[in-house]
Amino acid sequence: MDTILTGMRPTGALHVGHYVGVIRNMVALQKSGAECYFFLADWHAYNALIDNVDVITKSRYEYVKGWIAAGLDPKISPIYRQSDIPEVLMLNQIFQCLTPPGWADRSPSWKDFINNPNASRLLDNVGFFAYPILQAADIAIVKGKRVPVGADQVAHIELAREIVRKFNRQYKANLPEPEALLTTFPKLPGTDGGTKMSSSIGNVISLNETEKSLQKKVNKMKTDDQRGGVEQPGNPDNCTVYDFHKAFSPSNEVSLINESCRAAGLSCGECKMKLGGNMKDILMPIAERFNQISDSDVNDILSDGARKAKVRTHATWEEIKSLTKF
Ligand code: TRP
Numbered sequence: 496m497d498t499i500l501t502g503m504r505p506t507g508a509l510h511v512g513h514y515v516g517v518i519r520n521m522v523a524l525q526k527s528g529a530e531c532y533f534f535l536a537d538w539h540a541y542n543a544l545i546d547n548v549d550v551i552t553k554s555r556y557e558y559v560k561g562w563i564a565a566g567l568d569p570k571i572s573p574i575y576r577q578s579d580i581p582e583v584l585m586l587n588q589i590f591q592c593l594t595p596p597g598w599a600d601r602s603p604s605w606k607d608f609i610n611n612p613n614a615s616r617l618l619d620n621v622g623f624f625a626y627p628i629l630q631a632a633d634i635a636i637v638k639g640k641r642v643p644v645g646a647d648q649v650a651h652i653e654l655a656r657e658i659v660r661k662f663n664r665q666y667k668a669n670l671p672e673p674e675a676l677l678t679t680f681p682k683l684p685g686t687d688g689g690t691k692m693s694s695s696i697g698n699v700i701s702l703n704e705t706e707k708s709l710q711k712k713v714n715k716m717k718t719d720d721q722r723g724g725v726e727q728p729g730n731p732d733n734c735t736v737y738d739f740h741k742a743f744s745p746s747n748e749v750s751l752i753n754e755s756c757r758a759a760g761l762s763c764g765e766c767k768m769k770l771g772g773n774m775k776d777i778l779m780p781i782a783e784r785f786n787q788i789s790d791s792d793v794n795d796i797l798s799d800g801a802r803k804a805k806v807r808t809h810a811t812w813e814e815i816k817s818l819t820k821f
Contacts, residue, residue, distance in 0.1 A: 500639030502536040505554035509561040510699035512692035522566035531572035542622035564785035575800035587632040631655035640671040688717035710771040725762040
């Protein structure tokens with residue numbers, strides 16, 4: 496059966512955008528019985544946060560708590576830190592020697608950086624340039640085949656595929672060629688209606704929000720600004736509250752809300768109460784579990800996860816060593 500692997504960079508607070516975009520999918524894949532590996536891409540976070548490593552260390556706890564509170568079971572699949580697995584860096588070194596610089600140069604994350612004069616100067620480093628090569632090593636070292644990611648990562652997975660293919664040709668190996676597994680839900684906007692939910696913008700709902708602050712944030716969300724009043728029809732396609740309904744409310748309720756808003760049968764206030772209620776039903780049990788997990792539980796989970804992941808990464812590395820005769 497295909498092995499599934501995905502990683503997230505621990506670079507700040509975990510929020511419901513992560514939940515809807517990736518974590519929900521991770522939980523569903525694990526429940527489907529597939530063999531899964533989940534890891535914190537802390538080396539990938541390092542090339543952007545070299546001056547602020549505390550953020551990586553702190554968010555490690557937040558991410559693991561969030562994953563488990565959302566339903567991942569660390570007893571079934573290893574949850575580990577990339578930096579606990581030296582074989583990742585060893586394979587990265589081999590992959591770097593197989594990758595022409597032009598391939599990394601084509602990666603959209605590097606191109607965005609080069610073409611954006613406002614991009615952080617901290618990213619001006621070879622580690623960031625080679626970012627997708629390390630990503631290829633993350634995947635290949637566990638023999639990952641399907642990789643659940645957001646749309647922004649597809650080009651990286653394609654590059655990983657090229658690298659693995661080249662490795663296989665060069666050494667007559669048969670590492671699985673990875674494929675991106677796109678999540679079903681598009682990006683969740685921020686509570687301000689901006690295209691992206693991000694802690695640095697301050698438009699997030701966190702995964703362990705309290706009930707009170709959850710409803711408060713929902714009440715402040717942007718609605719259709721063309722709607723004159725409750726007695727006039729609104730346009731759900733121009734409404735942040737509706738975007739969140741699509742992510743958190745049952746589909747029959749979503750269609751009903753769409754119709755009643757267009758027919759001026761539902762006020763924005765009522766609609767926000769409904770959303771707050773539906774989000775509460777999903778998020779409060781998560782917040783409760785989140786708050787029950789201690790930092791020391793996380794440390795245990797990560798060391799246990801590293802131990803389990805190493806069984807696979809060590810075996811893959813032994814094969815690679817004998818193939819490359821290095
Ligand atoms: N680059 C991914 C991100 O920023 C994180 C990541 C690192 C990853 N290595 C990976 C994702 C391997 C999937 C597979 O979100």
